[in-house]
Amino acid sequence: MNFGMNQFLGVFFEEAEEHLTSLENLLLTLDLQEPDPEALNGIFRAAHSIKGSSGMFGFEEMTGVTHVLETLLDQIRSGQIRLQVEMIDVFLEARDVLSQLLDNYRAERPPVDVPVAAVSQRLQALIERYSPNNQATPTEQAYGLFDDESPAAADQSEEAYGLFDDEVSQPAVATEQDDKDAAYGFFDTPPQPQGETEPSPTVATQPMAVAKPGPKTTPVGTEAESSSIRVSVERIDSLINQVGELVITQAMLAQLTSALDPGEHERIFQALNQLDHNTRELQEAVMSIRMLPISFIFNRFPRVVRDTANKLGKQVELILRGEHTELDKGVIEKLTDPLTHIVRNSIDHGIETPAERLAAGKPERGTVRMSAYHQGGRIVVEVSDDGKGLSRERILAKAKEKGIAVSDDMPDSEVWPLIFMPGFSTAETVTDLSGRGVGMDVVRRNITSIGGRIDINSAIGLGTHIAIRLPLTLAILDGMIVEVDKVHYVVPLTYIVESLQLKAEHLYSMSGSSSSVISVRNEYLPLLSLHSLLNLATEPPPAVGSIVLILEAEGNTFALQVDELVGQQQVVIKSLEQNFRRIDGITGATIMGDGSVALILDIDALPRLAGQGVANHA
Incomplete structure (x- = not known):
């Protein structure tokens, strides 16, 4: 990093996170029986892009993991190896290891505790077990700045990674498949599956909204255009604060001139009206920069639901709606942890085991629904499940045990909010998911800290519904x-x-x-x-x-x-x-x-x- 590339580290970290998100989403949508070729290509390209970019910065651990990962992926997409259930689990483990490595690189600490060797060995074992020739491709020992050639992808005519390359040049006669499989450069956007096929409702996710790369560099004498640029959040926040001060100044001017006679000062009032109009347009334009689709949060929940359900031995289907609903980036950041806790609680406390559901006359697969929509100038985010619902008796008994003043004839609307009391839990056993009496009080505190409100409703045997109402913006x-x-x-x-x-x-x-x-x-x-x-x-x-x-x-x-x-x-x-x-x-x-x-x-x-x-x- 002694040749002036530190300035690009921030871009690398952002794009690597986007690639990891894309990789995870595509893995969770794969049909094991008939995997979508475009999805397989997208997963391969995500791993391949991370490998190339990490090699540029000398992040050898990340480069090594992604090399073995793309070797196995290349054999799967080419039909040499059939996709297996256990492969998805190992791929997701590899994705988590890459995420841990990224965090270590960002914090400038050595990744000594990250299980790089273990996950690489598991990937290598899968290659050796399922490869038709039973021959594994050896992991490369070192990765130079321009050394990005993969033995498994030798037929792809890859170019060296240049510092400002955003795509690998393809000859004019390149086939469509060659173009799809081409190596992705450092400034490339995360690969996404093509086509209009709607994803399964089990993991109903939408592609991450990211900045699109500009067109390639044009010949000398013509001007290149860029469809987007990356701007730091600090600069946007500073701009929003300045616009806020401008709004206050405009209000001051309006109040100071309110005593003037409009007939005598017509031009002043015309200018003030124009200032008000321009200020409002500027404010709306600046605020829209911070607005992000809630898919930035929703896209992580297929993995959360999958891991939590597997750990508890339950079958859960996740249905997402309204992923394109936009809200302020600051609201999104505060909403992630509360929603994660609510969804885990729904699976842990709400959804029954397959045997319990069948005994209750329900399908053995439970359902968790997440939706977002606009209502009266606010954003409403809902999480509901079709589980067993909350137990009035257990909640009231726990409240009495903790010395909270309650009565048996309290309406449900007063009983359900008791679960948001500090240290309140009705779990019979303490697990790594619940039962420690922390969480729901923090959920409510986080929601109210951004001007939101959380409401809960439940019915025995039918499930629980939680609604979070949030401001569109914090400004x-x-x-x-x-x-x-x-x-x-x-x-x-x-x-x-x-x-x-x-x-x-x-x-x-x-x-x-x-x-x-x-x-x-x-x-x-x-x-x-x-x-x-x-x-x-x-x-x-x-x-x-x-x-x-x-x-x-x-x-x-x-x-x-x-x-x-x-x-x-x-x-x-x-x-x-x-x-x-x-x-x-x-x-x-x-x-x-x-x-x-x-x-x-x-x-x-x-x-x-x-x-x-x-x-x-x-």
């Missing part, structure tokens, strides 16, 4: 500014159905309760007061004549009483937990045009707070 939102007790609050615009001034004929009192409802177009809605929800010291104004917002959250519609409507505004979201502490009913804060701080209301949580009667207000 900017459109909001309605409301005033309560001379303090400004922000209501996300996506929750607002309408606003109205309450008249006496709208208002009704609940018999035997201090609660009130209002009638809007023959529909009765509960009336909540923001004064009461936030435990403000002052009394709320009389309901009659006050301003109410009709809000819809999670399928529930209710009315929220406020003092005044200030106006609609785009606001920059600042994390309250990072700068202060978590407050029930508040999802974040923002800086207003006059420099003051306004709290952003968590509309999903308001009905729950009303049911509890109190809010934890600062």
Whole structure:
């Protein structure tokens, strides 16, 4: 690495991860009886690309593993060896070893604890066992920068790997198969199977969305174009922060000029309107850069389900829906661990063994479904299973054992959230998957830390359904500014159905309760007061004549009483937990045009707070 190539290490690590993801996804979709030739070619090319790129940087352990791996893969795709079940397991082990090596190289530590020799020997043993000639190709002893020739792929007319090569040049008469089998260079994208064949619902995954390489270098005198570039996340985050500050500055200018006479300062107002329009377009364009398809998370779960089910002796089918739904990269990063824990719990606690399912009149193969979709300006991610469901009795018994105040006649909607209590577990035995009383409380904490909410529902013998509601982005939102007790609050615009001034004929009192409802177009809605929800010291104004917002959250519609409507505004979201502490009913804060701080209301949580009667207000 003493000839100026350190600058390319970051690109290598990213592309190697993409190749490993592609390799794993393709392995999990293979039909053992009739493997798809394109999938086999894609798996081979992924291994071959990693071998070539790692050889450039002198990562000999990675190069050695991928060389033996591609030797076996080449014999499988050429029909010399028939694909076996045990090969898939060893291929996945090799993939895990390569991932461990990558982590070690990135951390600049020697890979002494990575089982390189063991997995290489297992791959070599498969070659020796199933090769028709019973002759194994010896592993190469050293890999030079330009030495990428594989004995098993000698018919491919491979070129040396150049520093800026993104494809291996092919002669004009090259066949289609020659082109497919060509060595992939350092800047190549992960190989993907071609065609429109839809994957099996068992592992219903979509190819990883990655940057496409630009066209080859053109002759002198013509300009080359690139369809994409790689930009560090730090630069994107810095750009988003600057756009956020621009939004705040624009709001300040709008407030400062609000007292001016539009007739006398028409040109100023025209310029401000144009600035508002341009700022909004710039914000939307910049935010779209951080939006990634949720397939970045979903694509790892076929492997998670396969490994967990095999370890527990269960048969589980995974069905994925909505993989192209996009959300902020920051949300995706916080969502990965909670979803992994939920899926493992579904298989461990929910899905029964094949014998238990058959005895219960169910198919022996259980089903876990994962889906993502947009709802009211938020992303909803759902995980459900058709297992045995949660046991009220065991949850209540465990709660009583831990000293939690519960009663046997509690509704299910209050029983299920008990599993999110710290240290709560109903597992009878402790395993490496569950039973230690940690996990679900961390799941909820991670979800709420990004302004999300998690809900659970279950039925005995039918299964469990978990819904996670998340913000589209962690940066900017459109909001309605409301005033309560001379303090400004922000209501996300996506929750607002309408606003109205309450008249006496709208208002009704609940018999035997201090609660009130209002009638809007023959529909009765509960009336909540923001004064009461936030435990403000002052009394709320009389309901009659006050301003109410009709809000819809999670399928529930209710009315929220406020003092005044200030106006609609785009606001920059600042994390309250990072700068202060978590407050029930508040999802974040923002800086207003006059420099003051306004709290952003968590509309999903308001009905729950009303049911509890109190809010934890600062």
